[in-house]
Amino acid sequence: MKALVIGGGIAGLLAARVLTESCDEVVVLERDELKDEPDYRAGVPQGRHTHGLLVRGGELLEELFPGLRDELVREGAVLADAGDMQILNPLGWLAKTHLGMPLLSLSRPLLETCIRRRVTAEIVDGVHVTGLSFRDGVVNGVRTRDGHVGADLVVDASGRSSKLRAWLAEAGITSAEPEVVDSGTGYATRIYAAPAGFPVVYAESPSAPDLPRGVAAMRVEGDRIMVTAQGAGGDHPPRDLDGFQDFLDSLRVPISKMLADADPLTPVYLFARTASRRNAFEDVANWPGGLVALGDAVCAFNPVYGQGITVAAMEALLFRRHRDFSAKGCREFQRKVARTSKAPWAMSSNADRTWVEARRGGLLGWYLKKWQAGIVHDPDLFRRFVRVVHMVASPATLLNPVVFRRLAKYSRQDLPRGRRPAGSSPR
Structure with missing residues (x-):
């Protein structure tokens, strides 16, 4: 055949x-x-921008190509624990806890x-x-x-x-x-020489409808940092250097300060077919x-x-x-x-529909807001959430009585309507 x-x-x-x-x-x-x-x-064309290899994806690639993970590390890919990601959501820094889940960061x-x-x-x-x-x-x-x-x-x-x-x-x-x-998301990416001590994954998550801007920065081979600015709902980062820098300056995370002394290695590249x-x-x-x-x-x-x-x-x-x-x-x-x-x-697609439909109310909106608070304050909820995001566990694991009891203690919190500075690392 x-x-x-x-x-x-x-x-x-x-x-x-x-x-x-x-x-x-x-x-x-x-x-x-x-x-x-x-x-x-x-x-x-999206190859010039940050690529997240989910933990489940890494496991399947290792099954298909035994030894691939070690080969990629030898080629310069950065191996970390999925719980070490430093991510700011609308309500704060996600809880950090060791998960024992290998995460590869690479181009x-x-x-x-x-x-x-x-x-x-x-x-x-x-x-x-x-x-x-x-x-x-x-x-x-x-x-x-x-x-x-x-x-x-x-x-x-x-x-x-x-x-x-x-x-x-x-x-x-x-x-x-x-x-x-179509969430109307557009990217702009520039690569820098890695500053000393820069995290493996450092990000700010956009959130509909009030926080359309975010960033994902990842260490990749060659001791470099790939920085992808993201704008949803049509609020795209620009290609020109001054506009790109202004976009980074507008974020809540102080990534501009963290990259202040980093040497840029590329122009800014755009991608909007998302x-x-x-x-x-x-x-x-x-x-x-x-x-x-x-x-x-x-x-x-x-x-x-x-x-x-x-x-x-x-x-x-x-x-x-x-x-x-x-x-x-x-x-x-x-x-x-x-x-x-x-x-x-x-x-x-349901996450992207929040940009299309601009709906904040209802049971789903309430439940998602509970999760935004839960993964900031509760390491166990963070662990459960990360396992689902990385496709190691079924989404059904987020809908059991244990999770409901943990989420119930988090009061309703309003999403911030403006941008404000945040610390450069989680609490």
């Missing part, structure tokens, strides 16, 4: 890794020209390059896929600018830029318009055999939540338990993909 994977990003590489266990031949087709050493790619190009080196599938770069090819209603390969490449299975892992809906429509296969939730988008491919009645899709081609999350790599790894692992790629089998695979992304989609 020959499998073609469209897209040589992380989702495509992970799919190829697992398919090599069951297929005779696996070929990855990547549009960009690839380099041997870590570098930014046009096809991954997207380093992670992707180290994964690509370990994938045994054939990777062909500089290939522009222009459509699917069919025989008797079954996908039997892809069309490219240079001709046709045949396969028994085609996997679309081409990410946010996927043209799969249009390709299917050309064959008379229609799918519903994707569900889109809308969450979900295709319900599992509902397409005449989905063809020989075709599956996963990763951002199916469900693209707002990158601020760091879910994409972890979900892509979970979906790739579905190939270990799935062997039927007939029309019926491919539809079942898409149902599995949909189930895998359901909980992460609910968490991130």
Whole structure:
């Protein structure tokens, strides 16, 4: 059996890794020209910005590529405990407590390059896929600018830029318009030489509707600090150096002071394609055999939540338990993909809807405000919350009687409506 994977990003590489266990031949087709050493790619514009590798994602990558974590650390990635993050939410600094959960802080190009080196599938770069090819209603390969490449299975892992809906429509296969939730978030990132003692993760979280601005700063390889300013609801940080600095100055965290003597190493780079988008491919009645899709081609999350790599790894692992790629089998695979992304989609899209709908009241708003206070004051609630955010535990663990009793003691607190200085480290 020959499998073609469209897209040589992380989702495509992970799919190829697992398919090599069951297929005779696996070929990855990547549009960009690839380099041997870590570098930014046009096809991954968010690669210039901070990337959070969730703890669960790190565990799955280690399962797929034993020893990868140590390799990344040797390459300069920073290993810390997930409980050591220094994050300011609207009500204060999140409680710090050791969690025993390894957290890697690194750049997207380093992670992707180290994964690509370990994938045994054939990777062909500089290939522009222009459509699917069919025989008797079954996908039997892809069309490219240079001709046709045949396969028994085609996997679309081409990410946010996927043209799969249009390709299917050309064959008379229609799918519903994707569900889109857009928080209006934009990023601006600059890299600095790391000042002495700068935390591994240092951040301020935006909060709808009154605090649209935030920042995420992470130590990455090369003894550098990647600083990503975030603005939701259309309040985007600017590209010009003075405007970027003014944006950092406006934050409650004193990151400007912490970086005052740090040497900037790059210009400011922008990214604003952050809308969450979900295709319900599992509902397409005449989905063809020989075709599956996963990763951002199916469900693209707002990158601020760091879910994409972890979900892509979970979906790739579905190939270990799935062997039927007939029309019926491919539809079942898409149902599995949909189930895998359901909980992460609910968490991130519901958070983004607070910017779209600007609703603060109701039971959900009350409950979220309780959590904002709880994870500041209560280390146990912080631990539970972090395990869910990092997809180590189910969101259902936040809805049990023990949690309700702990949250009940926190009185309702109003979100701050203006910005004020905060200390440079948690209490």
